[in-house]
Amino acid sequence: MSAASRLPREVAVVGAGWAGLSAAVRATEQGHRVTLFEMARRPGGRARGVPTPAGELDNGQHILIGAYHHTLALMRTVGADPAALLHRMPLRLRYPDGRGLELPAGSPLTSFLRGVATARGWSARERLALLLAATGWLLRGFRCAPDASVATLCRRLPRKVIDDLVEPLCVAALNTPMQAASAQVFLRVLRDALFSGAGSADLLLPRASLSALLPEPAVTWLQAQGAVLHFGRRVMGLQAAGAGWLLDGQRFDAVVLACSAVEAARLTGAFAPAWSRQAATLRYEPIVTAYLHDPRLRLAAPVLALAAGAEAPAQFVFDLGALGRTPGCFAFVVSGAAPWVERGLAATAVAVMRQARLAFPTAFLADDDAVLLHIAAEQRATFACTPGLVRPPRNVAPGLSAAGDYVDGPYPATLEGSVRAAEQALALALAAQAQS
Structure with a gap:
């Protein structure tokens, strides 16, 4: 029986970060009855505005890039205009003294070649070394051994290129020092950002608080669509109930765990111990x-x-x-x-x-x-996005899936990774229900 013939479903989403909001919005769009649970008083998770004595500031600075197609589409769905809320500029890694790299507009390959050729503060030898290394990555399909670190991948690059470009890019994208960062994930980020289409590497800098980019518009949109939202409520129990799930005694057909890995491990320990242990051991x-x-x-x-x-x-x-x-x-x-x-x-x-x-x-x-x-x-x-890291799979049990930037996938912990993981987790949970 098709999923469409069994609509609507009762869907629970645990967590109102960017992953949880993505799952809730997409489930609502598909005609399901959505109930969202969030233990904090405000939505947004690790990417939100917070009140301070100096006014509302973000709990951390985030950059979006042009390749974040799923995130930008989600913003548009809930009425948040990326053109108004985000300042778009070419990828620029410049220092206060003017040295560094800037990619001009144009096709990805041409833009990269021109950017490296005109990089300030590098010698011709340093520019050539980077171009040769990037050509090698391109020819190998941006793949490498799964146990390689970014430091190993770039060990033959000149020190100045590493200090000025590779290390800051690595820590910005993976939030992990290059000696301990996965080269495989780093290359995937470079491929999608630098070589996946014109404008994919553009920086999209928030012109408003992170809450205004998605969390607040998403909550307003969900409420207007009739979704049930519970803030300040921590889910205490989750257990199987026939073809569905009991969440604090309330029955749902499908559940998406879009909470932290720590919370997801707590909720799944009794019936999915292997998955729970894997989630709990993330650093x-x-x-x-x-x-x-x-x-x-x-x-x-x-x-x-x-x-x-x-x-x-x-x-x-x-x-x-x-x-x-x-x-x-x-x-x-x-x-x-x-x-x-x-x-x-x-x-x-x-x-x-x-x-x-x-x-x-x-x-x-x-x-x-x-x-x-x-x-x-x-x-x-x-x-910690380390070489060879085995991340928890999206599927926890039939009708129960995990969403968030930590689940198995090709990307590091980013907003785009969260949104994509949520969309995939929702599809997985509903597919299991369609087969039941």
Whole structure:
């Protein structure tokens, strides 16, 4: 019997991050009756706005890229206009001194060749080495041994190319230091971003809070469509009930677990112990975001790369005023931040302010209390994307699937990975019901 002939179904979605909202919206679109459960008081998960004494700021800075087709389509579905909410610009990895790479508009291959050929601060030998390495990756179909690290993949590249380009790209995309990051996943990201179509590598920088990009419009859309939303409610129990599932005693035909891997492991331990153990053993990398204030400063671009090091935590800085947000506010992002989390947020804030003053010598000269607006750590920002990592599958049991950026797939922990995983998890859960 086809799925269409058995509509509508009672579908539960656990978690209202970007994955959960994606699953809920797509299930509602298909005519199902959706109930959404979220333990937090606000939607958005690890990509949302948070109230602070300095106003609403994001719990972490996120970049979208042109290749995020599923995420952009989801935004349009719920009435969030990407053209209005996102600032599109060519991929630019420039530093405060002007060195770095910028990809001009055009076909992917031509754009990459022109960008490398005109990169500032690199010698002809360094440019040629990168072009030869990229050609080799292209000829091999952007594939490599599953146990290879990014450091191993790029070991023959000149040190300057690694420091200026590979390492910041790796930590931005995988949130894992290149010595411990999966080369296989890194190559997949490069393939999709740099060589999958014109504009795929473009940076899409939020002009509004992350909540305004998707969580708030999605909630409004779901409510208008009649979905039932429970915020501030943690799901305590999940068990099989014939061809369906009991979630805290309420029966559903299909369930999508779009909560964290930790919560999903807790809920599935009694009936899917192997899956639960796999989800519970994932390791994580934190991200720290420090918001600094200087009303006189304006960056040369909305985002600049920074030279990170032992005493310089941040890899990127975003000029939020240039994006139409808080004037004079700058978000300094520390990815792969485990060593700095261990040192504490106070020590990290001091180090970021010192780094900011060195990078921009005429800025951030006020007292520290006036400079630092807010600093936050997302302790489990992403799973550690290590070589050979075996991630939990989407299918947990018939009619029960897992969604989120941590499930098995080719992408690291990104917004696009979350949205795609949710769409696939929903289809999987409903397919099982159609066969029952």
